[in-house]
Amino acid sequence: MKTNVGSLDRLIRLLLASALFYIGIFPYGSTGLGMILVFAGSVLLVTALVGFCGIYSLLGIRTSQINEQL
Numbered sequence: 001m002k003t004n005v006g007s008l009d010r011l012i013r014l015l016l017a018s019a020l021f022y023i024g025i026f027p028y029g030s031t032g033l034g035m036i037l038v039f040a041g042s043v044l045l046v047t048a049l050v051g052f053c054g055i056y057s058l059l060g061i062r063t064s065q066i067n068e069q070l
Contacts, residue, residue: 003051006063013048017041 005013024037047053056062 001052003064004056004062005047005051005053006065009063010048010051013044017044017048020044 018041020037020041024034024041028034028037051064053061
């Protein structure tokens with residue numbers, strides 16, 4: 001599996017994931033919306049850590065540089 005998520009994209013995903021975790025846990029902690037926000041944050045976190053996004057692959061988008069690929 002080749003990486004298709006670049007460094008800047010990973011940083012943005014990590015920042016969004018942390019914001020979604022915070023909003024999902026503290027203001028909406030025990031609601032359905034809170035669970036959805038935490039799930040969305042976890043998807044962003046995993047794609048940022050792994051460096052691969054399935055939707056990018058389907059759409060043919062690549063934000064990573066050639067030398068960043070595995």
